[in-house]
Each structure stands twice: as C-alpha cells, then as structure tokens.
Amino acid sequence: DEVIEINLSELEPLAACPHSPDNVKPISELEGKKIDQVCIGSCTNSSYLDLMRVAHILKGKTVADGVSLAIAPGSKQVFNMLAMNGALADMIAAGARILESACGPCIGMGQSPNSKGISLRTFNRNFEGRSGTADGQIYLVSPETAAVSALAGVFTDPRKLGPAAEIELPEKFLINDNMVIAPAPVEEMDNVEILRGPNIKEYPKTSPLTDSIEASCSLKVGDNITTDHIMPAGAKILPLRSNIPAISQHCFTVCDKEFPERAKTLGKSIIVGGENYGQGSSREHAALAPLFLGVKAVLVKSFARIHKSNLINAGILPLTFQSTADYDKIKLGDMLELPNVKKEIADGSAITVVNKTTGETIIADCELSDRTRAIILAGGLLDYTKENS
Numbered sequence: 001d002e003v004i005e006i007n008l009s010e011l012e013p014l015a016a017c018p019h020s021p022d023n024v025k026p027i028s029e030l031e032g033k034k035i036d037q038v039c040i041g042s043c044t045n046s047s048y049l050d051l052m053r054v055a056h057i058l059k060g061k062t063v064a065d066g067v068s069l070a071i072a073p074g075s076k077q078v079f080n081m082l083a084m085n086g087a088l089a090d091m092i093a094a095g096a097r098i099l100e101s102a103c104g105p106c107i108g109m110g111q112s113p114n115s116k117g118i119s120l121r122t123f124n125r126n127f128e129g130r131s132g133t134a135d136g137q138i139y140l141v142s143p144e145t146a147a148v149s150a151l152a153g154v155f156t157d158p159r160k161l162g163p164a165a166e167i168e169l170p171e172k173f174l175i176n177d178n179m180v181i182a183p184a185p186v187e188e189m190d191n192v193e194i195l196r197g198p199n200i201k202e203y204p205k206t207s208p209l210t211d212s213i214e215a216s217c218s219l220k221v222g223d224n225i226t227t228d229h230i231m232p233a234g235a236k237i238l239p240l241r242s243n244i245p246a247i248s249q250h251c252f253t254v255c256d257k258e259f260p261e262r263a264k265t266l267g268k269s270i271i272v273g274g275e276n277y278g279q280g281s282s283r284e285h286a287a288l289a290p291l292f293l294g295v296k297a298v299l300v301k302s303f304a305r306i307h308k309s310n311l312i313n314a315g316i317l318p319l320t321f322q323s324t325a326d327y328d329k330i331k332l333g334d335m336l337e338l339p340n341v342k343k344e345i346a347d348g349s350a351i352t353v354v355n356k357t358t359g360e361t362i363i364a365d366c367e368l369s370d371r372t373r374a375i376i377l378a379g380g381l382l383d384y385t386k387e388n389s
Contacts, residue, residue, distance in 0.1 A: 013157055015120075016140035019128040020224075027145060030155040036117035037068045038150040040143055041099070042106040045122035046074030048081055049167055050143045055087035056165040057147040057158075063095035064153030070111050072099040077174045084174075094151075107233035107281075108132030120146050120155075125280055127228045129254075132235060200242040204292040206315045206379040209345060213296050213317075213338040214356075218269030219252060219259050220332045225273055226280035227307060229254050231289050241285065248289035263293035272330050273300035278307025287314040291380075297338070299353065299364055301327060312372050315380030317341070319351055319364040326362045330355060345376055 013027040040046070040054055051073060063069045071091055073079040079101055082088040092098060097111075105111035106123040112132030113119040119131065119138050126138035141149070144158035158164075184192050196202075221229070231237075232250055240247035252259040263269050271290065277300040278286065287310040290298075297317035301324045308318045317338075321327055330336070334357040338344075344351050345366060353362040368376060378384040 013142060013145050013159070015145070015155070016126060018137045018139065019126060021124065021126060021140060027141070027155060027157050030139075031157060033155045034118065035067060035120055035149055035154060037070075037111070037113045037119040038063075038146050039070045039072070039105045039111060039119060039121045039123070040146050041070075041072030041074060041101075042103060042121075042123050043074065044124045045143045046072060046078065046101075048078050048173065049169065050074075050122075051078065051082060051091075052087055052167045053165060054143050054147045055082070055090045056167065057144065057161065058094035058096065058151070059090040061094055061151050063150050067150055067153050068097070068111070069095060069150045070097045070099050070105060072104050073101050075101050076179075077176060080176065081170070081174050105131065107238065109233075109235055109238060112136065113138070120149055122146050125228075127226050127280060130228050130233060199240070199246075201245055203382065204244055204288060204314075206291070206383055208379045208383070209315070209317075209342050209377050211340075211342045213268070213270075213341050215268045215270050215294075215296050215336060216266050217272050217330055217332055217334045217336060218263045218266055218295070219256060220272045220330065221252075221255055221274065221277075223274035223301070224276045224279060225255075227278060227283040227286040228280055230278070230286035231283055233283075244285075244288050244292045247285060248292045251289040251293060260293060263290075263295065266294060268294040268296050270336050271295055271298045272327065273298065274327065275301045275324075277301070277303050278311075279304040280307075282306040282310065284310055284313075287311050287316060290314075291316060299330075299336075309372075312368070312375055313381040315376065315378075315383070317345075317351075317366060317376065319353070319366050322350065322363045322365055329358065329360050329362060331357075334358065342377070345373060348373065 014024050015027055015030055017023045017025055073082060103109060108131055113136040115133060116135050119136060120141050121138055122143050123140060126140050131138050148158040148161060149156045230252055232254055237247060237250050249260045286307060291314040295316055297319055298311060299319040301321055303318055311318045334355050337354045337356050338351060340352055351364040351366050353364050375381050375384040378387055
C-alpha cells in the first residue's frame with residue numbers, strides 16, 4: 001500500500017526530549033547543553049554490540065567532571081562476556097558505575113537524577129516523574145551519543161569522533177543457564193508449595209464474563225494516558241509488585257487521588273479515556289490493579305497495543321467508541337449498562353453501552369481474535385489456560 005524511501009546518508013543522531021518518547025529533536029539542536037547524568041543499558045540498547053561500542057568510546061578516557069555515568073548490561077551473559085574480554089574494565093576505568101542487569105534507573109529504582117537534572121538515557125521511556133525525580137529532565141539517546149556526551153559533559157554529536165568503530169562479534173555468544181531452575185516434573189507439580197511472605201498476595205480473583213454488566217464510571221481521563229499514570233513506578237511503590245491489594249492503592253493517583261477508594265467502594269466500575277490509552281511500558285500491574293479494584297471494562301477512543309493485550313489477559317473488556325464524539329456523552333459517576341455484552345462478545349458484534357444516567361445509547365467496538373475472545377469469555381488468560389490445559 002505504501003513505499004517509504006529513506007536516504008541513510010541524511011539520517012542524524014536524535015534525542016527524545018522531556019517528557020515523551022515522540023518529542024524528538026536532532027542532537028544538533030541540543031549540542032553544547034550541559035548534562036548531569038548518563039545511564040546506558042536497562043532492557044534497551046544494552047546488547048553485547050551496543051556495550052562494546054560504548055566501551056570502545058570510553059577506553060582510555062574519563063567521564064567529565066560533574067557527570068555520573070551508570071551502565072546496566074542487558075543480561076547476565078552480556079555482563080559475563082564484557083568481563084571476559086576486558087571491555088568491562090575499560091568502562092570501570094573511565095568512571096562508569098556498573099549496575100545489575102535489571103530495570104533499575106528506567107523505573108526510578110536508583111540513580112534518580114538531581115532536581116531538574118538533565119539525564120541522557122538509552123532507555124525507551126521518559127515520562128514525567130518516571131525517573132524517580134519529579135522534575136528530572138530525561139532525554140532518550142543512542143548508546144554512542146550517551147557515551148560521547150558523558151565524556152564531554154554536554155550534548156555531543158557522536159559523529160565528531162569519526163566513523164563508528166568496527167566491532168568484531170564473537171563466533172558464538174556465551175550461553176550460561178547454570179542458575180536457571182528446571183520446572184518440577186509433572187508427577188511432582190501438584191505437591192509444589194508456593195511460599196508467600198507477608199508482602200506476597202494471591203492473584204486477584206477472576207470469573208467468566210457475565211451476560212450483562214452494570215457499573216458506574218469511576219474515572220474519566222484524557223488522551224495519552226500512560227501506564228505510569230495508571231500504575232506509577234518508583235522506589236516506594238515497586239516493592240509492592242507482589243502485593244496487588246497494596247499496590248492498587250496507588251492506581252491512577254497521579255490523575256485522581258480518590259480513584260482507588262472510589263473504585264473499591266463501588267465494587268465494579270468502568271473507566272473512560274481518550275486516544276492512545278495505556279501507552280508506555282508493558283506494565284502488567286496497570287491491568288492487575290484495576291482488576292483488583294473491580295474495573296470491568298475500559299471504554300476509550302483508542303488503545304496502545306500492549307496495554308490492550310494486558311487488559312484482555314486480566315479479563316477486562318477493552319472497548320473503543322465507534323464515534324469518538326460519544327466520549328463527551330459520559331461523565332464521572334454516570335451509571336453505564338452493557339445489557340447484552342456476553343452475547344455480543346461471543347458473536348463478534350458491536351457492544352451496546354447504555355448511559356442509564358442520561359438515557360443515551362453508545363455503540364462501542366471490541367476488536368478481538370478468536371483466541372482473545374475466548375480469553376475474555378473465560379474471565380482472563382489464567383482461566384482460559386486452566387480450561388484448555
């Protein structure tokens with residue numbers, strides 16, 4: 001349908017500026033701007049090749065005064081290979097702090113920048129406050145831009161170093177699964193004890209889709225709601241990841257501090273939102289916390305793909321307005337009814353939504369594959385898996 005031609009010689013290094021991955025500018029517009037911190041790695045731009053290029057840039061040099069450089073290899077194997085070939089030593093000698101292979105700074109678990117500090121990161125998200133510093137200025141850049149800028153102390157175009165280094169890849173990559181525990185044998189699996197400390201709670205209860213749903217609108221939000229809005233990260237919240245009842249008390253509090261208590265009091269409810277609902281990290285808890293709080297459906301103008309999948313897995317209906325103008329026909333507190341929802345989902349037809357407060361009828365879509373339709377009808381992925389295993 002469409003042909004896109006890209007002249008590679010015209011491409012130049014870019015940065016996603018605060019506070020959105022799509023707020024992109026060329027490095028040339030930012031060049032010379034002082035920086036405070038550089039973070040390389042996490043789950044993104046942390047491969048063996050990425051970090052070998054970083055090590056080549058850093059070798060024999062020292063990070064600029066006033067700049068903190070942290071590097072998180074993408075996996076244990078990458079970490080091990082860098083240690084074996086000497087690249088890790090080059091990074092440490094240059095002044096880098098080596099972090100564990102984990103999310104870490106990306107979600108505000110350590111290495112939060114100073115107040116209003118400018119942090120260059122090779123991560124994939126830079127939403128406001130996500131770094132753990134409310135006013136942190138987070139820019140997303142390539143590993144090469146990050147490394148060169150760490151040495152210069154300012155935004156720097158890595159092409160100033162000349163052609164990129166030719167990194168020789170090994171004939172085969174190290175694979176060491178010596179710490180991976182194999183699943184229990186089938187004959188023993190029913191006797192495996194699940195150990196739960198006081199901060200580990202069971203998965204929220206789910207049930208098959210009912211014939212109809214009647215629930216209040218417990219929250220109405222606008223466009224570009226991120227998973228950081230729905231389920232914030234940070235050092236105070238993330239330790240509760242295995243405690244859904246506790247972590248749910250932070251759900252949507254950046255938008256409405258009353259939401260968790262309101263939703264829990266209602267028992268079941270529906271969230272209404274705008275365009276691109278659920279953009280950002282594939283944060284499962286952005287579906288699990290609403291599930292625990294009794295959210296039965298999310299009715300929006302459009303979904304971000306991964307969050308929609310997570311809602312389906314949790315058994316929460318992902319509905320979209322057929323007419324986006326209908327968004328204005330629902331207010332916080334309105335009583336909504338989906339009178340034939342189970343049959344409409346099973347038939348793959350449009351979903352009828354009646355605003356019982358105003359008397360208006362709204363038509364919504366629920367785009368599902370055969371498998372995801374079965375998951376919704378079963379009440380969620382775990383229920384579906386149990387039924388079909």
